[in-house]
Amino acid sequence: MTNDERVAHLRVLRALPPAAWPTRDRILYEAARLIAAKGYHGASTRDITEAVGIRQPSMFNHFASKQAILAELLALDLSIPAARADELSRAEGRPVARLHQYMLWDFEWYGEMPLDLRGMQEELLVEPGLETFRADLEAWKKAINRIVRQGVAAGEFEKDAVGLVTTVLTGISWEIVRTAQFTRDPRTAAKQRKGAALFVLRALVTDPSDIAAVAVAADDTTRRTTTAH
Amino acid sequence: MTNDERVAHLRVLRALPPAAWPTRDRILYEAARLIAAKGYHGASTRDITEAVGIRQPSMFNHFASKQAILAELLALDLSIPAARADELSRAEGRPVARLHQYMLWDFEWYGEMPLDLRGMQEELLVEPGLETFRADLEAWKKAINRIVRQGVAAGEFEKDAVGLVTTVLTGISWEIVRTAQFTRDPRTAAKQRKGAALFVLRALVTDPSDIAAVAVAADDTTRRTTTAH
DNA sequence: CCTACCGATCGGTAGG
DNA sequence: CCTACCGATCGGTAGG
Numbered sequence: 329m330t331n332d333e334r335v336a337h338l339r340v341l342r343a344l345p346p347a348a349w350p351t352r353d354r355i356l357y358e359a360a361r362l363i364a365a366k367g368y369h370g371a372s373t374r375d376i377t378e379a380v381g382i383r384q385p386s387m388f389n390h391f392a393s394k395q396a397i398l399a400e401l402l403a404l405d406l407s408i409p410a411a412r413a414d415e416l417s418r419a420e421g422r423p424v425a426r427l428h429q430y431m432l433w434d435f436e437w438y439g440e441m442p443l444d445l446r447g448m449q450e451e452l453l454v455e456p457g458l459e460t461f462r463a464d465l466e467a468w469k470k471a472i473n474r475i476v477r478q479g480v481a482a483g484e485f486e487k488d489a490v491g492l493v494t495t496v497l498t499g500i501s502w503e504i505v506r507t508a509q510f511t512r513d514p515r516t517a518a519k520q521r522k523g524a525a526l527f528v529l530r531a532l533v534t535d536p537s538d539i540a541a542v543a544v545a546a547d548d549t550t551r552r553t554t555t556a557h
Numbered sequence: 558m559t560n561d562e563r564v565a566h567l568r569v570l571r572a573l574p575p576a577a578w579p580t581r582d583r584i585l586y587e588a589a590r591l592i593a594a595k596g597y598h599g600a601s602t603r604d605i606t607e608a609v610g611i612r613q614p615s616m617f618n619h620f621a622s623k624q625a626i627l628a629e630l631l632a633l634d635l636s637i638p639a640a641r642a643d644e645l646s647r648a649e650g651r652p653v654a655r656l657h658q659y660m661l662w663d664f665e666w667y668g669e670m671p672l673d674l675r676g677m678q679e680e681l682l683v684e685p686g687l688e689t690f691r692a693d694l695e696a697w698k699k700a701i702n703r704i705v706r707q708g709v710a711a712g713e714f715e716k717d718a719v720g721l722v723t724t725v726l727t728g729i730s731w732e733i734v735r736t737a738q739f740t741r742d743p744r745t746a747a748k749q750r751k752g753a754a755l756f757v758l759r760a761l762v763t764d765p766s767d768i769a770a771v772a773v774a775a776d777d778t779t780r781r782t783t784t785a786h
Numbered sequence: 787c788c789t790a791c792c793g794a795t796c797g798g799t800a801g802g
Numbered sequence: 803c804c805t806a807c808c809g810a811t812c813g814g815t816a817g818g
Contacts, residue, residue: 351803364680365680365683366598366680366683367596367597367598367599367678367680367681368596368599369595369596369598369599369796370596370597370598372795372796372797373796373797373798374795374796374797382803382804383803383804383805384797384798385798385799385800385803385804385805385806386803386804387798388797388798388799389803393797393798394797394798446680447680449596449678451593451594451595451596451675451676452596454594454595486759488752488755488756489752489756489759491749492729492732492752492753492756495728495729495731495732496725496728496729496756498728499724499725499727499728499729499731500721500724500725500728502724502728503721503724520720523717523718523721524721526717527717527718527721527725527760528760530715530718530759530760530761531756531757531759531760532759536765580787598812601811601812601813602812602813602814603811603812603813611787611788612787612788612789613813613814614787614788614789614790614814614815614816615787615788616814617813617814617815618787622813622814623813623814
C-alpha cells in the first residue's frame with residue numbers, strides 16, 4: 329500500500345463509524361486504541377481481537393504478525409508527515425510561511441486521524457524490523473530543522489530556538505490527538521490548530537509583525553481553496 | 558520514604574557511578590533504563606535483574622512487586638514536580654517570574670536526574686494501584702495552569718496560549734532528559750535550560766521586554782545564592 | 787541472594 | 803473465521 333492509497337482509504341473510513349469498517353480496519357482501530365492505553369507489549373492480541381469481536385487466531389488472516397499491525401500504524405504516524413515536511417522544506421516561499429503551512433497540515437493530519445496514534449512512541453523503533461520508521465522519523469526532524477535553519481539564515485527566526493522546534497511540535501501534535509478524542513466540533517478544532525501554530529511562531533520569530541502577516545496569508549489561501557471547490 | 562528523603566538520597570547517588578550504588582538503587586536504575594527502551598510491559602523482571610547481575614527472584618527482596626518499582630520511579634517523575642509547582646503557584650511575585658522560576662527548576666530536576674524517566678508515560682497511570690500518581694499529574698497541570706491564568710489576569714500572558722503550556726513543558730522536559738544522556742558538560746546543560754525557558758516565555762508574554770527583565774532577575778538570584786554558600 | 791518451580795498468558799500454527 | 807493447541811516467557815512463591 330502506498331502513502332497516497334493510505335490517505336485515500338482514511339478519507340473513506342472517516343465517513344463511517346468504526347463499527348461499519350472492514351475487519352482489517354477494525355483491527356487497526358482497536359489495536360491503536362489499546363496500544364495507546366496499555367503500550368505495545370501491554371496490549372495483547374487477545375485484547376485486540378476480543379474488542380473487534382473475533383477469535384484471536386483469526387487476526388492472522390489479516391496481518392502476518394502483531395508487528396505488522398504496528399508497522400501499518402507507524403506508517404500513518406511517521407512516513408506521511410515525513411514526506412510532507414520534506415516537500416515543504418524544499419519548496420519556495422518564506423521559511424516562516426512554510427513552517428506555518430506545515431504546522432497547520434500536521435495538526436489537521438493528527439486532529440482528523442480516525443485512529444488513536446498516541447501509542448506510537450519513538451521507543452518502539454528500537455525493535456528489529458522497524459528500522460525504516462526510524463529513518464522516517466529522522467527524515468521528519470531533518471526536514472523541520474531545515475526549514476527552521478532557513479528561517480534563521482533569513483533573519484526570520486531566533487537562533488537559539490532551533491533545537492526545540494521538533495520537540496515542541498511533537499508535544500503539540502500529541503495534545504491535538506488527545507483532545508480530538510473529545511471535541512468533535514470542527515470549528516473549535518480548527519481554531520485550536522490555528523492557536524497552536526501561532527504559539528510556536530511567537531516563540532520563534534524575531535519580528536512579531538511577521539506572525540500576523542503569515543496568518544492572514546494562510547487564511548487567504550484557505551478561503552481561495554475552499555471557494556475553488 | 559518522603560519526597561525530601563528521596564531528593565536527599567538522589568544527591569548522594571549522583572556523586573557515585575551507578576555500579577557503586579546499593580542493589581535496590583541499581584534495580585531502579587536498570588528498570589528505568591529498560592522501561593524507557595522497551596516500555597513497562599516490554600521490560601521483564603528477568604531483563605532487569607540480568608542487567609543488575611542478580612537472579613530474578615532476588616528482586617523481590619527489595620521490591621514487593623514489579624509495580625512497586627514503577628511506583629518509586631513515578632514518585633520522582635510526578636510527585637516531586639507537582640509539589641514544587643503547587644508551591645510556586647501559591648507564592649508571591651509576578652506570574653511571569655514564577656513560571657520562569659518553575660521552568661528552570663523543572664529542567665534542572667529532569668536534567669540532573671540520574672535515572673532515565675522517559676518510560677514514565679501518562680498512559681501507565683490507568684493501571685490499578687497507581688491512582689495516586691494520576692492525582693499528582695492532575696495537580697501538576699492544575700498548578701501550572703494556575704500560574705499561567707494569573708499571568709493572563711495580570712496582562713502578562715496571551716490568553717489563547719493557556720491550554721498549551723503543560724503540553725509544551727512536558728515535551729521539553731522529555732527532550733532535556735533525552736539530551737542529558739549524552740551531554741555531560743554542566744555549562745552546556747545550564748545554557749540549554751535557560752534557552753528552553755526563554756523559548757516558552759516568548760510564546761507567552763504580551764510584552765517582550767518582560768523576558769529580558771525576568772531573565773536578568775533570575776541570573777541575579779542564582780548569583781546571590783551561589784555566592785552565599 | 788540462591789535453586790526450583792508455579793499457574794497464567796503470550797504470539798503464532800495446524801487444519802478445517 | 804473457527805477450534806484445538808504449541809513452546810516460550812511472564813510475574814511471583816517456597817524454602818533454604
